[in-house]
Amino acid sequence: CGKMVKICCIGAGYVGGPTMAVIALKCPAIEVVVVDIAKPRIDAWNSEQLPIYEPGLDEVVKECRGRNLFFSTDVEKHVAEADIIFVSVNTPTKTRGLGAGKAADLTYWESAARMIADVSKSDKIVVEKSTVPVKTAEAIEKILTHNSKGINYQILSNPEFLAEGTAIEDLFKPDRVLIGGRETPEGKKAVQALKEVYAHWVPEDRIITTNLWSAELSKLAANAFLAQRISSVNAISALCEATGANVSEVAYAVGKDTRIGPKFLNASVGFGGSCFQKDILNLVYICECNGLPEVANYWKQVIKINDYQKSRFVNRVVASMFNTVSGKKIAVLGFAFKKDTGDTRETPAIDVCHGLLGDKAQISIYDPQVTEDQIQRDLSMAKFDWDHPRHLQPTSPTAFKQVSVVWDAYEATKGAHGLCILTEWDEFKTLDYQRIFDNMQKPAFVFDGRNVVDPEKLREIGFIVYSIGKPLDAWLKDMPAVA
Ligand code: NAI
CATH class of the missing domain: 3.40.50.720 (NAD(P)-binding Rossmann-like Domain)
Structure with missing residues (x-):
């Protein structure tokens, strides 16, 4: 598909780490960089003792790390260079203020979005990987477009369905991959670009495309x-x-x-x-x-x-x-x-x-x-x-x-x-x-x-x-x- 695609994933946690490792394994021609603000976590991803225990993960990381899979704390550099940015930061329950004890705390998400807007110099596809409230994409879109400096952003929702303990197996053979996007020509193009990444190993009939809100809500409903x-x-x-x-x-x-x-x-x-x-x-x-x-x-x-x-x-x-x-x-x-x-x-x-x-x-x-x-x-x-x-x-x-x-x-x-x-x-x-x-x-x-x-x-x-x-x-x- 033309020039080499670069992927950056913000958040090197239970979701970001394993999902990106599997993308790197299955798509040797794509460069994948996982970034995080937590240095100890990134150091661990670069060491012999990975920060999370997950059967089969060690083997996948060993095969790709240094080849087309990288872990870094240089968040801004890798975000600036990427074509597709996955955001897989934590979305905890709010502990204070409006909606405390129930609503999702989007602090980490918002700061990631503002940082993307700050450092981007080329068009980006921004993928929601975290589980987020319905309509988050709209908020993210607003942050990005109001700070866009003429750059075109497409927001996709691609919730992750892996289960811990079987993450690698689930990622190798997902029941489905869900991609939600805008129904505009640019939106459809972005959906297609992400679909091509997964199509390296996921059968076409398991890749579902929907509108943004359906994708976001499907994850909460599931x-x-x-x-x-x-x-x-x-x-x-x-x-x-x-x-x-x-x-x-x-x-x-x-x-x-x-x-x-x-x-x-x-x-x-x-x-x-x-x-x-x-x-x-x-x-x-x-x-x-x-x-x-x-x-x-x-x-x-x-x-x-x-x-x-x-x-x-x-x-x-x-x-x-x-x-x-x-x-x-x-x-x-x-x-x-x-x-x-x-x-x-x-x-x-x-x-x-x-x-x-x-x-x-x-x-x-x-x-x-x-x-x-x-x-x-x-x-x-x-x-x-x-x-x-x-x-x-x-x-x-x-x-x-x-x-x-x-x-x-x-x-x-x-x-x-x-x-x-x-x-x-x-x-x-x-x-x-x-x-x-x-x-x-x-x-x-x-x-x-x-x-x-x-x-x-x-x-x-x-x-x-x-x-x-x-x-x-x-x-x-x-x-x-x-x-
Ligand atoms: P996690 O807490 O393990 O990882 C999140 C990482 O994001 C942390 O390492 C944190 O340092 C980093 N981070 C936060 N703000 C950042 C920023 N501005 N820039 C760079 N890095 C930043 O969380 P986990 O478990 O990976 O979950 C992430 C999301 O995925 C959550 O929304 C969760 O609901 C969802 N999810 C989790 C699943 C699971 O089994 N754990 C399965 C499916 C979805």
Whole structure:
């Protein structure tokens, strides 16, 4: 397609890093530079120890880095040189002012847009990669055109659908790539240019083009639907426990209906991650702003059930152990919001640990991918503060003395009264539970928040077992938890 295309991506995070690495891998003739204001992050991308853990990512980066994939803090230079600029900065929930606790904070986006306007000397295609409120493109367009100095900007919306833990697989074989643009001749040309990038490896029929607002809203809607499925099955899990039904059997039977489908129907202690809650709150806010309170309340319920599920879990733990965990050692296995990632943003483990600490438990945490420093920071951070740049976060949080972090599940469970499984890491399925039992206080409790263990096998060893949505032990029936 004529001259060599140059791509620059602003934001070297969980989205910017992997997506650009895969574009560079699949399009050797395109130069891709990922820029970020956070120097430690860029240094890490240029080192042997990448800043994020994602299966398959190391190999992709190793193959392209220095060839046609570069990581740099020289934001302005690379933005000025690029033809296509992806913006993949964070879009946290506002913590102050209008829409606090709900609306998206577009500070980072706006400053990126102003910087693009400042440094550009040639026409640019600006691609929204971050998840943004509907109509953000219009605001960005205004910033750019009011500062344009005669330069032509085209704004595209190209939301990212990858899931952490399977990012590389998802990027190699996306269910779809969505590109929204203006319906003008220039808009269509820009859509076509981005389409040509993806067409290097994505089949044509999987590349969907829409108008800008449909693309922006589709991403919010997709996350809302996904989270809603989890809250739906979690709501049913509470009823299963009350009635003696088994949520795995119910989910299997329900998922066999081809209109519903079997995926994403696992009951758990609750969803986490940087996106679901933030994007639903954002959707709720947009509905309210558009005079649709009924629609807003409908989606709000998805988050309420998620919060309910987490507190229900904590209540079950405390109630089963004679209504107090004060001074008792509780092991927490898994802290990341799901397996195969070290990401702890909005992980249910934070709320569960807070609940247990509120009842004065001694917590010993093991997660194969999360550091002590990260865990202490997460536990001491105020709600919604996690998605603001690290330099705005407390540097030396007061460490919780009741929390210890260890590098081994056996160490975490030694002398504990109970153990909580909060992430579905594969290794938790094959632990030597007999050995764990032998080294725990009695009665020994297992609270499985991810349905990874076989409750029958653990009961044979002697554990009292609680598995989300599964028939309860006689013990648990005798110690009902009030949610
Ligand atoms: P992140 O926080 O990991 O990365 C964002 C990066 O942008 C940070 O490294 C930050 O330093 C940088 N940044 C902020 N302002 C900047 C500026 N003005 N100039 C240069 N760099 C700047 O966030 P993550 O997870 O990559 O998410 C980015 C966006 O993608 C969010 O809107 C999110 O909702 C969306 N998204 C996230 C997914 C995920 O699984 N994490 C999946 C799909 C979309």
